[in-house]
Amino acid sequence: MEKPNGGAAYWRATLGLLTTVLVLWFVVSYGFGILLRPILDGIHLGGYPLGFWFAQQGSIYAFLVLIFWYAARMNKLDREHDVHED
Template structure:
């Protein structure tokens, strides 16, 4: 019984870490990649009077972060149900 519980806990933690890494990669790509590294390539595209790279640095990364919070909560609820840990 203990081995199956430990295996379930390890699988749950591994799935949680994959989800966290996925969210962090998206956030880093949007905030650092689009806002700084790719800004010279995004300068020709305008949103609200500012170039797209500047918009991602000032607004887009915040919007993406908020969306990632909701995505993470939704996926964790599904993960909790899958592993029988829901509230």
């Protein structure tokens, strides 16, 4: 049974999750890889400066983690709002 205003609540939760994912992706890719690169270059990871690593590899790894986290969180939201597929 659908709750009153259930569609609006589901949409609001979905947009909130999407906003969170996009902000995290921006911080990791643009923030760590470009804006904070001079600060992070003092730390080395695998022989390379951390700022360089984030620009080349770290943002890709973070993106992959975000994909799986987003999928798991969306499944949870679908179940909470009773719009899941079985």
